[in-house]
Amino acid sequence: MQQTVIKKVKNTAFYMGMTPGEAVALQRDMGAAVVTDSVFGSINHVAGIDISFRAGTANAAVVVLTFPGMKVVETASARKKVTFPYIPGLLAFREAPVALEAFARLSTIPDLLVVDGHGLAHPRRFGLACHLGVELDIPSIGCAKSRLIGQWREPARRKGSSTRLIAGEEVIGRVVRTRDDVKPVFISAGHKVSLKDAVRLVLRMATKYRLPEPIRHAHIAAGHFW
DNA sequence: GCGACAG
DNA sequence: ATCTTGTCGC
Numbered sequence: 098m099q100q101t102v103i104k105k106v107k108n109t110a111f112y113m114g115m116t117p118g119e120a121v122a123l124q125r126d127m128g129a130a131v132v133t134d135s136v137f138g139s140i141n142h143v144a145g146i147d148i149s150f151r152a153g154t155a156n157a158a159v160v161v162l163t164f165p166g167m168k169v170v171e172t173a174s175a176r177k178k179v180t181f182p183y184i185p186g187l188l189a190f191r192e193a194p195v196a197l198e199a200f201a202r203l204s205t206i207p208d209l210l211v212v213d214g215h216g217l218a219h220p221r222r223f224g225l226a227c228h229l230g231v232e233l234d235i236p237s238i239g240c241a242k243s244r245l246i247g248q249w250r251e252p253a254r255r256k257g258s259s260t261r262l263i264a265g266e267e268v269i270g271r272v273v274r275t276r277d278d279v280k281p282v283f284i285s286a287g288h289k290v291s292l293k294d295a296v297r298l299v300l301r302m303a304t305k306y307r308l309p310e311p312i313r314h315a316h317i318a319a320g321h322f323w
Numbered sequence: 324g325c326g327a328c329a330g
Numbered sequence: 331a332t333c334t335t336g337t338c339g340c
Binding site: 148149150 | 331
């Protein structure tokens with residue numbers, strides 16, 4: 098698998114001077130620092146983050162909302178040229194740089210990050226949600242629209258229904274129905290948040306649409322800042 | 324060697 | 331992610 102990844106971009110760009118092979122090594126190191134069993138109490142602000150691309154340039158948007166009210170209180174954005182290609186498993190090396198720049202412009206530090214991508218449900222258990230959570234040292238949750246790895250069964254049709262996302266012998270996430278009769282989302286722990294809490298929080302933030310409010314707003318903002 | 328493959 | 335029109339359903 099690694100062979101495929103490296104081979105696919107051996108003549109392409111880098112991330113902070115890193116080769117894809119070094120990126121994989123870094124993920125393994127950072128992954129060892131992930132804390133997934135922490136319990137956190139009061140959450141007042143949550144941030145959603147998303148990025149849109151156009152001809153080699155990325156636009157990142159971070160939107161902070163109140164919790165559980167889900168009212169937008171602040172939006173920050175950043176633009177940056179991207180050279181690292183999209184490689185399944187190495188998404189963070191393409192999206193994290195711009196995302197972190199946008200985040201640095203925020204005046205309100207959120208208590209939780211909801212990321213458009215996977216957390217522990219990743220080949221090396223270190224998806225974009227883990228990457229951002231560790232870099233910012235803020236609890237984070239991975240909420241992806243489709244599967245990267247793992248086996249799963251279709252959850253029941255009603256909102257709140259969910260099934261396990263399994264890789265080998267371990268449960269790496271849950272496939273959750275956020276609304277009646279809509280495609281489920283893939284939830285996994287990112288940083289300092291348990292899978293159980295992640296699912297509970299996402300269901301609480303998915304008020305009217307398939308995607309939880311933070312991600313939905315960030316997605317709109319990212320594509321609107323051009 | 325042949326598929327699978329977050330956004 | 332992005333390229334792109336109409337169309338099915340509530």
